[in-house]
Amino acid sequence: MPRVEAGQIVFVYGTLKRGGRWHHLLGDAELLGGARTLAPHPLIVDDFPYLLDEPGRGLIVEGELYRVNSRTLARLDELEGHPHEYHRRRLPVRAGDGEPCEAWAYFLSDPVIIARVKEKGIAPIAVFDARNGGAHLSF
Secondary structure (H helix, E strand, O other): OOOOOOOOEEEEOOOOOOOOOOHHHHOOOEEEEEEEEOOOEOEEEOOOEEEOOOOOOOEOOEEEEEEOOHHHHHHHHHHHOOOOOEEEEEEEEEEOOOOEEEEEEEEEOOHHHHHHHHHHOOOOEOOOOHHHOOHHHOO
């Protein structure tokens, strides 16, 4: 795995992962490999996979790291509705080779959706894939 250095590194955990509905938006990005959050976070699957900005709750979340250029980052911001539907912030993660780094991640911002998800009491998951919700979302 290439060494993760400072720059535009993005942690994806849902439909942007390989095989996901929106992965094509990362077409010019360099896959750095798998990664996990350092702290637990709630990853909830309802209509879509949502990562809640509540460190210390939920599970260690598994995803993928990509090195992106500013054009791709802007495309991801548009997809995620940053900053209104999702907000983007740096998230400490551990790359597949064990190296800790910080990567951009998108967290659900919409208070109405957050309230609905919490009201439903959906249990958090660690990995979003075809087995736990990805199939019905064209994962």
